Amino acid sequence: MQIEQTLSIIKPNVIIKNSIGSIISRLEKAGLFIVASKMIKLNWEKAVSFYIEHKNKSFFEDLIHFISSSPIIVQVLEGYNAVQRNREIMGNTNPKLALSGTLRSDYSDSIVENSIHGSDSIISAKKEINFFFKTKEIFSRI
Numbered sequence: 001m002q003i004e005q006t007l008s009i010i011k012p013n014v015i016i017k018n019s020i021g022s023i024i025s026r027l028e029k030a031g032l033f034i035v036a037s038k039m040i041k042l043n044w045e046k047a048v049s050f051y052i053e054h055k056n057k058s059f060f061e062d063l064i065h066f067i068s069s070s071p072i073i074v075q076v077l078e079g080y081n082a083v084q085r086n087r088e089i090m091g092n093t094n095p096k097l098a099l100s101g102t103l104r105s106d107y108s109d110s111i112v113e114n115s116i117h118g119s120d121s122i123i124s125a126k127k128e129i130n131f132f133f134k135t136k137e138i139f140s141r142i
């Protein structure tokens with residue numbers, strides 16, 4: 001097992017429901033360490049830039065509207081196999097398909113408002129972490 005870092009975004013529907021702490025608690029209990037964290041609000045352009053790979057999808061405009069609708073929490077999570085571990089805890093992108101007990105099963109309102117984002121590979125994680133954080137803002141703890 002290797003130590004990895006991955007990017008996590010707690011999405012607007014969780015912020016609005018005041019459930020930030022519950023999500024963070026579940027991530028920590030699952031063995032992931034928060035090594036960087038901040039609350040930010042994405043403007044339309046920055047949201048488009050982050051989700052650019054989905055720009056031709058039918059849901060793109062809804063996704064950008066949602067993710068830029070309120071502050072979000074962006075975090076770097078660190079741990080053994082952190083990318084895959086985080087994806088297991090989050091569950092399927094579609095909350096209707098997410099296993100019971102996963103974050104997306106428990107906190108989502110729809111597939112767009114699916115509560116949390118996590119990098120899907122080590123390569124994406126590096127790219128997404130660099131999108132939001134400078135190296136000096138990340139405090140590795142393992």
Ligand code: CMP
Pocket residue numbers: 054059063093111112113114116117118
């Ligand atoms: P996320 O992990 O943030 O990555 C891209 C997001 O697009 C995804 O979570 C969902 O919020 C959204 N998404 C992915 N597939 C669909 C879909 N089929 N319909 C609507 N939204 C989607």
